[in-house]
Amino acid sequence: MNQDHEKQQLHLPRGFSFSAATAGIKASGKPDLALAIAAEGASAAALFTTNRVAAAPVQVGRDHLARSHGRMRALLVNSGNANCATGKAGHIACRQICAAVGDGLGMSGRQVFPSSTGIIGVPLQADKILARLPQLIAQAEATEAAARAFAGAIITTDLRPKLTSAQLKVGNKTISILGIAKGAGMIHPQMATMLVYLFTDAEASPAALQGHLRAAVDLTLNCISIDGDTSTNDTVLLLASGNSGLKLQSEGVRSKFAESLAAVCRSLAEQIVGDGEGVKHVVRLLVQQARSREEADQVARTIAHSLLVKTAWAGADPNWGRILAAIGRSGVPLDPARVDIFFGKQQVCRKGEAVSFDEKSAHLYLSQPQYEITIQLGRGKSSSEFLTCDLTAEYVHINADYTT
């Protein structure tokens, strides 16, 4: 999948500086350490993996948010090692690194938010990270180049860094939102954690931020599925410096901000699904006429996780029977005789039965790198949109050939 996000000029929110370094955690020798500093502090909100196996940084990050009452002054990310299933030693290493960042910036380690991504079950070499911290702190800059370096240092198996930004004007003031992400489920998925960092200069309380973050993520980053596996390190963090002078909760800002935040999250979600050598087709599933949003989601997820459906997509095969069978086992008590299925605008199933359609044009439609499939359940008025992708032989080759 080709994307032009690298060429976009970024809107940088005020109050943040960035830097990156190579600590030698990645065997490749590529940059693997990234720092973001909010010198005057930032309100913070976060969402974490629901996996019961949560890595040390997820647990420490949650703890630091609670103890600092949602005020953070730095974010430190390492790639190459997830610091997961590493026991007590993993926790100690994580806290030690946070404390060292705090020392370097003259503040408490509890105001440092840690993230890790990479291999599971291998001890994190904290000394390699500690040795790079002075350089990392000294070089932090509030520039686009530094933000791009940050994005480059947090990726693992991603083919390219993932950034996007948005700006909204209210009167003569502006709010910027910068989004940086990593994640590409198709390659070496042991290192396929989704990390998303959102930076803004809006002014907001941690509680208000949390509500905005939840709403934006529910409609975007929570509606993507590559392979159905939830990582042990998944983290979405939103930091708000307040430097724009615009209060998030004020009239005329709230709804515009919500819209822009969702747009940033949506772009990052698309970049994540579209990344990875294995992905040939990005599929937007539109499930309509459900009784509730939950019901629509359930149908969309079942389709998105069906191996038979995903392999049919890899071959651009207009095999709607597999989609109908997936709908039928979704657990929603629907009547198959009311189900309609469309590839783009072309109807392929009406009231649960075949309709005659041009298979060649359907095949051509499904051969595109990105397309839409609409499912109408004939039960109600709720709908859901879900972004997913095909399952190719490359996915299997890459994941089977990866050895610990």
Next chain:
Amino acid sequence: MNQDHEKQQLHLPRGFSFSAATAGIKASGKPDLALAIAAEGASAAALFTTNRVAAAPVQVGRDHLARSHGRMRALLVNSGNANCATGKAGHIACRQICAAVGDGLGMSGRQVFPSSTGIIGVPLQADKILARLPQLIAQAEATEAAARAFAGAIITTDLRPKLTSAQLKVGNKTISILGIAKGAGMIHPQMATMLVYLFTDAEASPAALQGHLRAAVDLTLNCISIDGDTSTNDTVLLLASGNSGLKLQSEGVRSKFAESLAAVCRSLAEQIVGDGEGVKHVVRLLVQQARSREEADQVARTIAHSLLVKTAWAGADPNWGRILAAIGRSGVPLDPARVDIFFGKQQVCRKGEAVSFDEKSAHLYLSQPQYEITIQLGRGKSSSEFLTCDLTAEYVHINADYTT
């Protein structure tokens, strides 16, 4: 996967005859019509797909069982067309075929149990089947060759027919159980319905049979997973002629019969999982120390359906981190710090953390065509056994290249 079931001599239950024919439903010109006759009738019990999209024969079969109060005299199976998503015409075709079998045997069509497997959404050509019925009925025989011909005519993408049998002696009498199945989720899964037919000469009421069938299937055929997709036509049917003169519910028969029936179902389950060009490794998952059987099943299913785990198995990769991550997202509120994982007898994870193990010998162990992985949750005394397989690039190639 190589199996020797074809060479086994079969124990044929008395009271049944079999035959097969070529009706021309399959494009390949291979046999696609199979008949089993219980001339004096048989008690019947059945389990069907839970998919809301149920094919016409599933609905008609359910109806015939109810109307005949669980007494069947014939079973007619066609392969090559699932008669699913075919609307009212599909139902009419199915009933018409049952009626014609009834006419040929001098009984009601309601005593005929129908099954179909094959492509979805294509009208069933009933006339082709009707034309072959006289020959099919005339040629039915109570021989091993005829039973094997039946087994050969119900397969679609299976590499080989699936049969097994068992015999139990009580005093100087014997009960035989014959099992015939089709199903191989790896190839052309639009035609991957699981059909299982169990024939016995035990004497039993339909209600007693149903209890035995449910118990045997729960521990065997319901504990296999190839790709997590449930077909629209899945059917398991148990017919009991009573010709052995041994009552199923009598002392000394019940438990022996239950054991033998489970053994037959287990063998068929193994044959189904092991079949298909895509399968390189059959994996027996043993989930132990759960609080309940349901909880153990939930963990086993999450592991068995994880793409990351299944692709690691394809590469014989001792990547236990993927298994731990799957356990963590199973929905069971477990403590990862109590989880142990073993490849065979070799422990690879203790209390949620890495233990040093010989990766080379673990890789060799996982290179075998069949092996065991044990997961201990440290929560209770319940356990579950689940049979599954790896996900290979061949699976994707075959399923992506199949076009409707």
